[in-house]
Amino acid sequence: MxxxxxxxxxxxxxxxxxxxxxxxxxxxxxxxxxxxxxxxxxxxxxxxxxxxxETPAPAGLIERIDSLIDAEQAAERPAPVVAPLSAKAGGNGWKIATFAASAVAAVLALALVLPGPAVKQTPPANPDMAVAQLTGPIEGLLLTARYDSRTSQMLVRVEGMPVTDTEPELWIVPKDGQPRRLGRLMRGGVTRIEIPEGHRKFIDPLSNLILTMEPKVLPDPDKPSAPTVAQGRLQRI
Known part of the structure; x- marks a missing residue:
């Protein structure tokens, strides 16, 4: 690859x-x-x-794991020095030793076959930042946006904006599909936008940023009056 x-x-x-x-x-x-x-x-x-x-862990799994760990740690510790068996008990010595070895082997075998707890992998993410790249049918037009929740500001860099008699307007479209106005952009360079408090909850991976080219005076500040010329999905980083 x-x-x-x-x-x-x-x-x-x-x-x-x-x-x-x-x-x-x-x-x-x-x-x-x-x-x-x-x-x-x-x-x-x-x-x-x-x-x-999602599968719930079996009942008592943690207790069994703890007991296995304790048993393995006990098996790794040096065996204590014991007094030799007297002649009377000597006949049963090999039975005791065999039983102890069998018990340790059974514990280790159980440790090998017991399934471990399921762990859900979560991609690393920094909830304080979000980025988006906006592209569309206009050749050469590219916008990159970065939002920082600590400052509640979005920095938007514009490249390749054509010369028109309309103005670039940025909107955020959450999962409900209703655009919310974020602000007007400069035709080049970086525009700093203070995100309104009511719109900050929409900064998530279910939202899109869109760009429209609007008249100098918006007919309706609550919705776009022109078609989308660039769009991109927000991504957490």
Whole structure:
């Protein structure tokens, strides 16, 4: 598999951490082809999660695990020095030793066959940040957005905006499908938007950011009056 495809798959699976994850996210924002490959991997892998149903742990599992650990630790400790058996008890000595060895073997065998508790893997995430890359039918138009919940601000970089008599307007569309206005963007460079308090709850992976080109005076500030020219899904990082 090419390195870029492997990185896209690992990002989709949540396997990247630290500098590698940061590099992949930067590439996702800068390269639409790589971002599309990550989304393709996520769509390809999504059905795998449907095949795993949640199963409760058997009753008493923790107690059995604890007893096995105690037994293994006891088996690893040096055997205490015991007095030699007297001649009277010597006839039963081999029976005692055989029973003790059998008990240890049974405990170790049980430890090997007992299933471990199911652990649900959760991709690493930083709930304080969200990013999105917006593209559309206009060639060369690219927007990258980053939201920081600590400041409640979104930074939006615009590249390749054509010259028109309309103005770029940014909206967020949560899962209910109703657009909410975030603000007007500059035609180039970075625009800093203070997200209204009522809209901050919509910053999640179920929401899309969309861009429309509106008249200088919005006919209705509560909904777009023009078609979407760029859009992108929010992603937690």
């Amino acid at each position: 090419p390195d870029r495809s492997a990185m896209a798959a690992e990002l989709a699976l949540g396997l990247l951490e630290g500098a590698e994850r940061a590099e992949a996210l930067r590439l996702m924002l800068a390269d639409p082809a790589f971002a599309a490959e990550v989304e393709a991997w996520r769509a390809r892998l999504a059905p795998l999660y449907d095949g795993f149903a």
